[in-house]
Amino acid sequence: xxxxxxxxxxxxxxxxSPEEIAFxxxxxxxxxxxxxxxxxxxxxxxxxxxxxxNLFYDELASLTDAMVHSGEILDxxxxxxxxxxxxxxxxxxxxxxxxxxxxxxxCGLPSLLLSGRGLGHTGGTLDKMESIPGIRVNLNREEMLxxxxxxxxxxxxxxxxxAPADRKLYALRDVTATVPSVGLISASILSKKLAIRxxxxxxxxxxxxxxxxxxINQAKRLASCMQKILTELNRSCRVLITSMxxxxxxxxxxxxxxxESIAILQGEKDGLEDLIQxxxxxxxxxxxxxxxxxxxxxxxxxxxxxxxxxxQTFCSFVEAQxxxxxxxxxxxxxxxxxxxxxxxxxxSGYVTHIDCESMVLAANILGAGRFQLGDSIDHxxxxxxxxxxxxxxxxxxxxxxxxxxxxxxxxxxxxRILSAYRIAPQSxxxxxxILR
Ligand code: URA
Numbered sequence: 001x002x003x004x005x006x007x008x009x010x011x012x013x014x015x016x017s018p019e020e021i022a023f024x025x026x027x028x029x030x031x032x033x034x035x036x037x038x039x040x041x042x043x044x045x046x047x048x049x050x051x052x053x054n055l056f057y058d059e060l061a062s063l064t065d066a067m068v069h070s071g072e073i074l075d076x077x078x079x080x081x082x083x084x085x086x087x088x089x090x091x092x093x094x095x096x097x098x099x100x101x102x103x104x105x106x107c108g109l110p111s112l113l114l115s116g117r118g119l120g121h122t123g124g125t126l127d128k129m130e131s132i133p134g135i136r137v138n139l140n141r142e143e144m145l146x147x148x149x150x151x152x153x154x155x156x157x158x159x160x161x162x163a164p165a166d167r168k169l170y171a172l173r174d175v176t177a178t179v180p181s182v183g184l185i186s187a188s189i190l191s192k193k194l195a196i197r198x199x200x201x202x203x204x205x206x207x208x209x210x211x212x213x214x215x216i217n218q219a220k221r222l223a224s225c226m227q228k229i230l231t232e233l234n235r236s237c238r239v240l241i242t243s244m245x246x247x248x249x250x251x252x253x254x255x256x257x258x259x260e261s262i263a264i265l266q267g268e269k270d271g272l273e274d275l276i277q278x279x280x281x282x283x284x285x286x287x288x289x290x291x292x293x294x295x296x297x298x299x300x301x302x303x304x305x306x307x308x309x310x311x312q313t314f315c316s317f318v319e320a321q322x323x324x325x326x327x328x329x330x331x332x333x334x335x336x337x338x339x340x341x342x343x344x345x346x347x348s349g350y351v352t353h354i355d356c357e358s359m360v361l362a363a364n365i366l367g368a369g370r371f372q373l374g375d376s377i378d379h380x381x382x383x384x385x386x387x388x389x390x391x392x393x394x395x396x397x398x399x400x401x402x403x404x405x406x407x408x409x410x411x412x413x414x415x416r417i418l419s420a421y422r423i424a425p426q427s428x429x430x431x432x433x434i435l436r
Contacts, residue, residue: 003027003037010044013054018062025066029165039176042169046178055183055225061232063183067191070165074141074196076112080148084111084286085198087189089222092210092356093247097125097155098261099279099310102317104286105153106309107300112148112196114158117370126157131255131334131379135323151316163191182218186225194235200289201230201237202282208245208431210356216241216431238285241435242278246354246389249275253368253382253403255334262328265311271388274433280305281434337366337380337403343414345393349423354389358420362413366404378405383417390430393423 001023006016016024024041027033048054076083084104088094101111115125115137126137139147139156147154160167166188173179193201203226206212207219223239230237249272251260264272264279280301287297304310315325327333363369367378384401387393400417402410 003033003041007037007041007044010041010048013048013052015056015059016062018065021059021062022066022069025063025070025165025169029070029168035172038169038172039178042173042178042181042184043176045184046181049181049183057225057228058232060183060187060225060229064187064190064194064229065233067163067166067169067187068194071163071195072159072161074144074162076145076148077197077199079145080110080112082109082199082290083197084109084200084202085113085193085196086111086202086204086282086286087193088204089189089206089212089219091206091208091244091248092360093249093252093257093275094206094244095128095249095251095257095261096204096275096279096282098128098258098314099264099275099305100283100286101153101155102265102310102313103279103283103301103304105151105317106304106313107283107287109200109286109290110148110152111154112144112198113155114162114192114196115155116158125155127377127379128254128257129155129323131258132318132323132327135318136321139321147317147320151313151320153313153317154321155317156321158192162195166191182221182225185212185222186229190226190229194233200286201235202286202289203227203237203239204278204282205239205241206244207241208243208356209354210247210360211244216435220435236289238289239436240278240281240285242281243431243433244356245431247356247359247383247385248278250386251382251384252359252363253366254377254379256380256382256384256403259331259334262311262314262331265305265308265314267306267308274388276305277433285436335380337378338405339403339407339410341402341410341414342398343400343402343417345387345395345397345399345421345423346418347423348393348395349425350427351387351389351391351393351399351421352424352426352428353422354385355420358416359383359385362402362416362420365406365409365413365416366402367406367409380405383413387421390427392427 028038117124205223207216213219283301284297367381386398
């Protein structure tokens with residue numbers, strides 16, 4: 001096969017065969033196809049997708065499959081024929097995995113989530129987990145199996161052996177302005193999910209100021225594309241589209257988010273309704289996939305949360321991965337930041353907008369996230385919001401609390417937080433939190 005001919009066919013909007021796609025992906029992963037040819041190919045792909053609206057789902061399924069097979073496949077189906085996985089396209093204050101996963105597992109479905117770290121946003125799932133002293137987030141295959149047997153729930157880092165072709169392609173997309181192709185994003189996300197062969201997969205596609213997809217129509221296109229690829233691959237999934245127009249829950253920052261998740265698992269609800277709703281909806285979607293009706297699945301999910309069964313599962317998950325469970329029983333043990341300062345509302349009115357990107361930037365300035373690969377993060381740093389969109393606030397009332405060990409960062413973070421909030425005399429009609 002000739003790469004030039006394949007690039008030309010893609011440029012002209014033609015569909016490539018599974019063999020041709022595998023030739024390109026394997027060749028690229030093995031350094032047989034150079035960056036310049038692969039760059040041309042993915043740019044052609046980007047144009048056909050985003051400019052011409054020309055996507056072939058069977059071809060994308062071949063692309064996904066080729067990326068999965070470029071690396072290790074972690075197949076636990078002999079021990080765990082049912083295995084739940086969830087993927088979120090990422091948001092601000094998104095700690096849903098720590099709530100929905102123990103709910104699902106407490107309902108009898110073992111769960112394995114391979115997650116990553118954060119860059120540009122406030123920590124990733126693994127960074128958040130590492131606020132719990134002792135917890136390990138780099139389990140190998142045997143350790144994953146052992147932890148699955150012990151607690152039924154594992155969240156650990158993805159390994160470099162999983163879908164290496166995707167890692168190489170993603171780095172190339174990053175420097176060739178081809179990341180925002182719905183087709184390429186879908187194949188990239190799914191290649192990492194399918195490498196663990198989950199029996200049920202739930203996707204949380206977020207849209208809004210705090211999401212990768214700013215616009216709901218883009219989110220719908222991404223959701224539909226992933227669903228069609230999975231159908232081509234004979235795999236079922238549930239996809240929820242959820243709003244990320246404001247931080248989910250109240251806290252942004254690693255230990256703060258873990259403490260908020262523990263509080264919900266222990267029964268707290270106040271000001272956390274949006275987060276609880278999204279967590280229950282995602283949990284119910286996966287329970288439904290094990291053969292329940294939507295109503296039964298929802299009932300089971302609510303019962304697992306309310307009875308404390310999900311909290312018990314979370315405790316055994318932390319213990320099985322080496323974490324100190326005393327911190328779950330006594331969250332005051334988590335070291336607090338030296339400075340905890342309120343940001344006050346400059347005027348009275350309704351909170352009509354909270355710009356998530358400014359909030360993330362503020363949290364990162366306070367120490368909660370990385371600006372560059374390799375930066376260390378301060379687990380205690382972050383923001384707790386005190387006013388959600390649609391609520392009335394008086395001038396001088398606290399909009400948010402800043403937590404930081406960096407005194408010099410407080411003024412800049414405060415300015416960012418103030419710029420994130422819009423306060424107006426008229427309230428707003430909030431969008432639906434969850435679309436299915
Ligand atoms: N996340 C991924 O894993 N891949 C993409 O292409 C975009 C977001």
